[in-house]
Amino acid sequence: MPVTESQVLEALRNVVDPDLHRDIATLGFVKDLVIEGGNVSFTIELTTPACPVREELQAQAEEHVRAVPEVTSVRVTMTAQVRQRQTPQDDLIPGVKHCIAIASGKGGVGKSTVTVNLAIALAQTGAKVGLMDADVYGPSIPLMMGAVNEKPFTQGNKIIPIQRYGIHMMSLGFLLEEGQAVLWRGPMVAGTVRQLLADVAWGDLDYLLVDLPPGTGDAPMSLAQLAPLTGVVIVTTPHHVAANIAGKSVQLFRRLNAPIMGVVENMAGFVCPHCGEVSNIFAGTSGEELSTQLKVPYLGSVPLDPGVSDAGDRGVPAIIANPERPQAQAFKDIAGKLAQQASILAMTRRDLTKLGDAAERPKFVPG
Numbered sequence: 001m002p003v004t005e006s007q008v009l010e011a012l013r014n015v016v017d018p019d020l021h022r023d024i025a026t027l028g029f030v031k032d033l034v035i036e037g038g039n040v041s042f043t044i045e046l047t048t049p050a051c052p053v054r055e056e057l058q059a060q061a062e063e064h065v066r067a068v069p070e071v072t073s074v075r076v077t078m079t080a081q082v083r084q085r086q087t088p089q090d091d092l093i094p095g096v097k098h099c100i101a102i103a104s105g106k107g108g109v110g111k112s113t114v115t116v117n118l119a120i121a122l123a124q125t126g127a128k129v130g131l132m133d134a135d136v137y138g139p140s141i142p143l144m145m146g147a148v149n150e151k152p153f154t155q156g157n158k159i160i161p162i163q164r165y166g167i168h169m170m171s172l173g174f175l176l177e178e179g180q181a182v183l184w185r186g187p188m189v190a191g192t193v194r195q196l197l198a199d200v201a202w203g204d205l206d207y208l209l210v211d212l213p214p215g216t217g218d219a220p221m222s223l224a225q226l227a228p229l230t231g232v233v234i235v236t237t238p239h240h241v242a243a244n245i246a247g248k249s250v251q252l253f254r255r256l257n258a259p260i261m262g263v264v265e266n267m268a269g270f271v272c273p274h275c276g277e278v279s280n281i282f283a284g285t286s287g288e289e290l291s292t293q294l295k296v297p298y299l300g301s302v303p304l305d306p307g308v309s310d311a312g313d314r315g316v317p318a319i320i321a322n323p324e325r326p327q328a329q330a331f332k333d334i335a336g337k338l339a340q341q342a343s344i345l346a347m348t349r350r351d352l353t354k355l356g357d358a359a360e361r362p363k364f365v366p367g
């Protein structure tokens, strides 16, 4: 009996996406199925190239199809097509599939450091990534990305993003004269955020990460109103005060109807530069405790490491400067979880209902 398409698809119903809680055949992830005698080949198209369970899904798919009678060989190609967030007609950034804001309650918790390294971690998986520095009060992205002397040029009426480490980025820092200070009032902040969105040639991006100023001021509000956000990441440190203020940011974004994609704990424990051992030096609320309190996903923690600040000051993000150190792996793991969250949020209730069963949006399982 020759192998049939329905036999292969039936076998692939055993491979379940752990985030979307549906099998990959039902989700429509199986493409280009070719059966030649006992040789079967197909592509699995995931919703993000940063999927942390990519290899696991591939192995399971191979195993289940190989178990179909008469199958002699299985070839699986893995690709990804990032799903678009829901966008209104007057969207300022129509080519951007996911706009993700990185916020913190308190200043100095490492929000910009986390943003830069997450952007690079996502780009390293093959995703097309943009970085918008909306920290109008202290734009630090140009320094951290080693691009302080760059001056963007315009084409037509659009500003062309600066490129570094595979990232397309724009910051007010590129547009101000050296040493120029700006006295910001609310409407000016809103106007600048609008300009950074609408007047920059962002083009087609899978993820646009937006570094917000700390706190719950005008920039987060303008951004949430001007760009339909996939969601917000809250960066905190293991201090009670940081956790407390992070809680206020979460409340603000909830009021603005922006989903909270998760909490990242930065400066979590000290990595000894000699032996690599991690010691906890702050006794405050951990990121994990905070995410449980706030009922939001916990995306992971990044250790305190002198290499991180040293690399940032030199304009080489830590994930590139010290790829072998624990914080580089931490950034990669967090980027994977963030991409998973974006995929989950892009699958709307309607999409899932169309697939036929329980209409609940899948829940993120922390850990």
Ligand SMILES: Nc1ncnc2c1ncn2[C@@H]1O[C@H](COP(=O)(O)OP(=O)(O)OP(=O)(O)O)[C@@H](O)[C@H]1O
Pocket: 104, 106, 107, 108, 109, 110, 111, 112, 113, 114, 135, 138, 140, 212, 213, 214, 266, 267, 268, 302, 303, 304, 305, 306, 307, 308, 309, 310, 312, 313, 327
């Ligand atoms: N995990 C870390 N280990 C060591 N140093 C870090 C770490 N994360 C951030 N830093 C350092 O802490 C300082 C503040 O970081 P950063 O500028 O990213 O914070 P921020 O929250 O964006 O600040 P702001 O309040 O200006 O928005 C920088 O010198 C940075 O290099």
